Amino acid sequence: MLKARRRARLLAAALAGILSMSTLAACGDDAGGGGDGKTLRLWHYEAPESAMGKAWNEAIAEFKKKNPDVKVEFEAKGFEQIQKTAPQVLNSDEAPDLLEYNKGNATTGQLSKQGLLTDLSTVAKERGWDKAIPPTVAVTSRYNKGVMGSGPWYGVPNYAEYTLVYYNKDLFAEHGVEVPTTVDELEQALATFKEAGLTPFANGGAEYVAQQYVYQLALSQADRSWVESFQMKGATDFSDAAWTYAAETFADWVDKGYIAKSSSGVKAEDAGVSFMQGKHPLFFSGSWWFGRFGTEIKKFDWDTFMWPGSKMTLGSGGNLWVVPEGAKNKELAYDFIDITMQKGIQNTLGNAGGVPVAADPSGITDARSKKLIEQFDSLAGNDGLAFYPDWPANGFYDSLTSEVQKLITQSAEPADVLKALQAEYDENVLK
Amino acid sequence: MTAVKKYPVLAALVLGALFMVLPFAVVLMNAVKSPDEYSSDGPLSLPDGLHLDGITTFWERVDFGEKLWNSVLISGSVALLAVVLSVFSAYAIGIGRIKGRPWVLAFFVLANMLPQEALVYPVYYLSKEAGLYDTRLSVIIVFTVIQSAFGTYLLASVLSGFPREVIEAARIDGATKWQVLWRVVVPVSRPTIGVLMVLFFIWTWNEFLLPLVMLVSDDVQTVSVALGVLQGQRDMDATMTNAAALLGVLPALAFFLVFQRTLTRGIAVGAVK
Numbered sequence: 278m279l280k281a282r283r284r285a286r287l288l289a290a291a292l293a294g295i296l297s298m299s300t301l302a303a304c305g306d307d308a309g310g311g312g313d314g315k316t317l318r319l320w321h322y323e324a325p326e327s328a329m330g331k332a333w334n335e336a337i338a339e340f341k342k343k344n345p346d347v348k349v350e351f352e353a354k355g356f357e358q359i360q361k362t363a364p365q366v367l368n369s370d371e372a373p374d375l376l377e378y379n380k381g382n383a384t385t386g387q388l389s390k391q392g393l394l395t396d397l398s399t400v401a402k403e404r405g406w407d408k409a410i411p412p413t414v415a416v417t418s419r420y421n422k423g424v425m426g427s428g429p430w431y432g433v434p435n436y437a438e439y440t441l442v443y444y445n446k447d448l449f450a451e452h453g454v455e456v457p458t459t460v461d462e463l464e465q466a467l468a469t470f471k472e473a474g475l476t477p478f479a480n481g482g483a484e485y486v487a488q489q490y491v492y493q494l495a496l497s498q499a500d501r502s503w504v505e506s507f508q509m510k511g512a513t514d515f516s517d518a519a520w521t522y523a524a525e526t527f528a529d530w531v532d533k534g535y536i537a538k539s540s541s542g543v544k545a546e547d548a549g550v551s552f553m554q555g556k557h558p559l560f561f562s563g564s565w566w567f568g569r570f571g572t573e574i575k576k577f578d579w580d581t582f583m584w585p586g587s588k589m590t591l592g593s594g595g596n597l598w599v600v601p602e603g604a605k606n607k608e609l610a611y612d613f614i615d616i617t618m619q620k621g622i623q624n625t626l627g628n629a630g631g632v633p634v635a636a637d638p639s640g641i642t643d644a645r646s647k648k649l650i651e652q653f654d655s656l657a658g659n660d661g662l663a664f665y666p667d668w669p670a671n672g673f674y675d676s677l678t679s680e681v682q683k684l685i686t687q688s689a690e691p692a693d694v695l696k697a698l699q700a701e702y703d704e705n706v707l708k
Numbered sequence: 709m710t711a712v713k714k715y716p717v718l719a720a721l722v723l724g725a726l727f728m729v730l731p732f733a734v735v736l737m738n739a740v741k742s743p744d745e746y747s748s749d750g751p752l753s754l755p756d757g758l759h760l761d762g763i764t765t766f767w768e769r770v771d772f773g774e775k776l777w778n779s780v781l782i783s784g785s786v787a788l789l790a791v792v793l794s795v796f797s798a799y800a801i802g803i804g805r806i807k808g809r810p811w812v813l814a815f816f817v818l819a820n821m822l823p824q825e826a827l828v829y830p831v832y833y834l835s836k837e838a839g840l841y842d843t844r845l846s847v848i849i850v851f852t853v854i855q856s857a858f859g860t861y862l863l864a865s866v867l868s869g870f871p872r873e874v875i876e877a878a879r880i881d882g883a884t885k886w887q888v889l890w891r892v893v894v895p896v897s898r899p900t901i902g903v904l905m906v907l908f909f910i911w912t913w914n915e916f917l918l919p920l921v922m923l924v925s926d927d928v929q930t931v932s933v934a935l936g937v938l939q940g941q942r943d944m945d946a947t948m949t950n951a952a953a954l955l956g957v958l959p960a961l962a963f964f965l966v967f968q969r970t971l972t973r974g975i976a977v978g979a980v981k
Contacts, residue, residue, distance in 0.1 A: 324938075324945060325769070352926045353769065355936035362921050365832050371842045371924045379941070546944060553747040565941075573747040596941070 316348045317609040321377035322356045328568045328631030329436060329595075335625050336617045343616070347609060360384070367393040372601040375610035380417035380432065380597050381668070382425055382707060388599075389431040390423035395600040397430040400611050406433055409618055409635040411657040414594035416664075424707065426509060432597025435617045437632045438564045439592025439653055439662060440489055442584060447577040448475070448558040460497070460586045467535045470558050476534060479557035481548030482541035482685045485665075488677040489591055490536070490561055491684075492666040495523035497587035504589065504663045511669060511706040515699040516692075524691035528684050541685040563591070567649060568630025580645060583652060592653075592662040594634065670705040732957075738950035739763060746947050762951035770934040771926070772955060778923075779913055779930040779959070782847055787909040789852040791901055794859025799889050801860065802867025803875065813864060819857040824917050832921060842924045850918060855908045866900050867893065902970040906963070913960045931956050 317340070323329040337349055352373075360379060366372055367388065378385055388394050401407045407430070410418065414437050421428025444456070452473055457463040470477040480487055496504070498519040507513040514520070530536050540548070545562075552560040553574050560566075561584070570579060584590055598617070600610045616622060623633040624640035632653050641647045656662055667674035680698050683689035689697075738751055742759040766772065800806055801813065831850055832841065840846040870893065878892050894901070916932045923929045935956050938949045964971075 322937075322941070353937055355939050356941045357936050357939055358920055358933070362924065365921060366924050369836055369841055369924075546946070550747055550750060550946075554750060555748075573744050575744055576748050 314606055314609065315346065316350055317375065317606055317613060318350045318352075318373035319375050319610075319613065320352050320354050320359070320373045322354045322359055323377070325353070326572075328626050328629035331629045332435070332622050332626035332631065332633075333617065336613065336622045339616050339622065340613050344609070344612070364388065364391070364393065367601045367603060370603070372603040374604040374606045375598060375600055375613055377596050378432065378599045380425070380434070380594060382420075382423060385417075385432050385597055385599060386420045386423040386425055389420045389429075393602050394431045395602050395604065395607060397433065397600065401430045401433065404611065404615050404618075406430075406614070406618055410434065410594070411634070413657055413660055413662045414634055417594040418597060432599045433614050433618070434594035434597050434634060435623070436595040436626055437592065437634050437653060437657070437662075438595050439632065439656055440493065440561060440563050440584075440590050441581045441649075441652065443552060443560045443562070443566065443570065443579060443581050445552070445555060445558045445577050445579055448555070452558075454558075456580075456582050457585050463585050467530070467533075467559075471534050476537045476557055477559050478530070478536050479548045479552040479560040480536045480540040480685070481543040481545045482678070482682045483543055484545040484678065485667075485674070486543075486545050486548050486562055487540070487681045487685060488666055488674075489563075491523050491527050491677075491681055492591060492663075493561065493584050493587065494526050495519040496589045496591070496663050497584060498522045499589070499663075501589070501660055508664050508669050513669075513702065515695040515702070520695055520698075521691070524684065524695050527681070528687070528691045531685055531687065536685065538685060538687065541682045564632050564649060564653075567632075567646075571630050571645070581649065581652075588659065589661045589663045590656065591665055592656065593664050595632075670702050670707060672705055673701060676701040676705075735950050735953050735957075738947055739954045740951075741947050743945065743947050751946065759947075762945075762948040763955065766938070766948050766952045766955065770937055770952075772931075772934065774927060775929055775931045775934045776959065778844060778928060779932075782844055782851070782919075782930060783909045783912040785848045786851040786855060786912045787905045789848070790855035790859055790908050791905050793852060793856040794863050794904065795889075795894065795901065797856070797860040798863030798867050799893060802864040803870060803888075803893065805868075813861055816857045816861045816864075820854070820861065828917065828921050831918065835922065841922065842928065844923070844928050847919055847922050847930075850922075851912050851915065855911065859904050859908070862904065863897070863900065866897065870896070899970070899973050902967070902973070906967045906971055909963060910960050913963075931959070 319337070321329070321333060323333065325331070325334065337351060341347070341349060354376075356379075359376065363376075363378060363384075364387075378388075385394065389396075397406075407415070410433070414434060415430075416426050418430050418432050418434060419425065419428050420431050448454075448470070449456070452469055454466045454469055455462070457466050467477045478490070480490065496519075503513075503519060527536070531538060543551075548560065549562070549566055549569075551557055553570065555577055567581075598610075598614050600607055604610060618635055620635070620637045620640060623636040626633040627636045627641045627646055627650050628643055630643075630646060630649075632650060636650055638647065638650060638654070641650055667677055670676075676698060680689075680694045680701075683694055684691065734751065737755055738746060739762060740758050740760065741755045742761070745753075745756060745759070801809055806812065827850075831846075835841045835843075835846040838846075840849075874892060874896075875888055878888050883891065913930075914932060915930075916936075919930045919933050920936065923933060935949075935952045938945055938952055
């Protein structure tokens with residue numbers, strides 16, 4: 278583990294070297310232009326049976342129908358591969374015309390700052406993407422000197438993501454529990470399951486799952502200006518009412534056995550699988566599980582509800598279509614993005630369990646999916662997306678993981694955990 | 709040896725073997741499960757039946773035959789070229805006894821210890837300048853050099869213990885340096901060279917980082933890079949990943965089994981000396 282960390286750090290250092298050097302190299306390169314308009318080279322890293330995979334396959338077919346003389350060269354990549362090699366690839370002659378890339382300051386932000394991505398502002402306006410995508414979702418599309426939130430458009434998301442509570446309907450019925458609409462009802466439900474010998478929440482302390490519980494608890498006590506201060510302005514007080522409530526409630530739930538003490542080392546994948554196995558009646562996580570639960574849970578009936586008593590939840594726009602500065606057929610890339618934004622493709626994405634950014638709700642036939650999308654639309658309309666807790670500071674994901682683990686193993690008091698988080702946040706916050 | 713003494717050792721060996729085989733057994737088990745079965749029963753349950761969809765879907769999705777050929781081509785060329793290069797330089801260092809020998813050897817060890825992460829950028833930049841970026845040749849060149857650094861170090865120390873009388877006898881009979889190398893040194897050191905070749909092949913086969921960075925297009929990628937395609941950002945297809953892992957290790961395993969005798973013979977030769 279330690280070795281792996283060291284390697285990761287070395288790799289990061291090496292890649293940082295590449296990043297800075299490739300900026301220099303980018304100045305010398307005369308990229309772009311010279312396309313023959315006859316091939317579209319396209320990369321993404323979604324599995325073919327996922328919501329995005331299905332929608333984009335359909336988009337490729339649609340594109341071929343509209344442009345019969347254009348050859349589409351699609352290559353399926355791994356997330357890791359794009360993550361690790363994008364700066365080098367985009368700075369070479371091998372750059373594709375269009376690729377899916379991870380949103381965020383360290384990824385799309387970084388590349389846009391180095392001039393490796395095409396500024397899409399004009400095209401977004403011409404083709405109306407800026408109208409179709411709600412402003413809270415577009416936060417991750419726009420980067421000003423590499424920092425998200427404002428400035429030119431560098432990417433277009435087809436989908437969004439947010440967090441919600443998945444629940445096992447069979448277990449709810451068996452124990453006579455109703456879907457909770459207030460925090461009190463939620464706590465009562467948790468107590469009922471605990472008495473029946475079940476650990477109510479599936480949790481994974483080794484990865485993002487646990488910190489999302491804590492952030493959601495804080496959000497339930499916060500308002501929009503609190504989120505903006507924490508996420509954008511680089512100022513938050515971890516000893517305020519919201520954070521204190523979050524850490525103390527979480528610690529209390531661990532103490533009462535609502536969250537297993539043994540879950541500190543559990544990975545997200547295993548937390549999800551334990552819910553699918555029916556071991557836990559509840560699982561709070563992202564919409565990215567939705568499609569998989571839909572196809573793989575056969576043993577029981579399930580549904581979702583929003584965290585009770587909270588106007589906001591975690592979430593943001595999804596990963597982006599970006600056009601490399603060195604792309605040879607930019608117009609074809611724009612045409613393709615335009616197809617993915619049309620209602621037909623957006624509805625396919627929605628019916629397959631994704632959260633489309635511009636779907637037509639009447640075109641969504643699956644009842645659960647319809648609810649998923651309606652919930653999202655109301656969140657996006659009410660400024661309810663609060664992003665992710667690790668975004669504001671460098672390396673904060675690791676700090677959050679290890680501090681929340683201390684709450685799960687009960688090796689630190691909530692106040693100490695919050696103090697440690699404050700120190701990490703203040704030191705590494707991006708301003 | 710009495711039975712009383714024998715059994716604890718046997719038991720310990722069986723236990724050790726079990727621990728070694730267990731991960732493979734888990735991979736094999738999950739490779740033939742359906743995703744639903746994995747989700748509802750977890751990774752350690754026995755599969756209900758043979759579900760080969762994961763394997764066939766993965767094979768088709770990444771065009772595994774092509775990846776296999778790329779891996780064989782790269783690993784095979786590296787094994788061959790690196791061994792030839794190692795023999796040449798080890799002959800000069802171990803038998804030729806060039807000046808500053810310890811320093812040269814120390815340099816090779818150092819080169820071998822360099823983490824690959826540090827090589828990523830220079831190698832990327834140079835191959836781009838040379839027009840070799842995104843070609844199999846670039847990976848072959850890089851790994852030939854890396855592997856032969858280790859090969860030179862090892863062979864040079866083996867050859868420095870080579871009986872000088874044999875070489876002198878050959879020289880008196882009128883053999884040139886070239887003939888001494890091919891007619892005397894290489895045949896005698898064959899077991900060691902064989903072991904090196906097998907090791908180079910397997911090591912190169914399992915390399916991940918440099919091929920990941922250097923081989924961008926699908927049609928030049930190796931098996932280990934292709935396995936990475938299944939890892940999504942937040943989700944993974946566990947059964948298909950297992951199926952892919954199975955497909956990934958099989959060739960290296962087969963290669964090892966075929967050349968296993970070379971390996972043990974080479975190790976035994978070292979032990980007797």
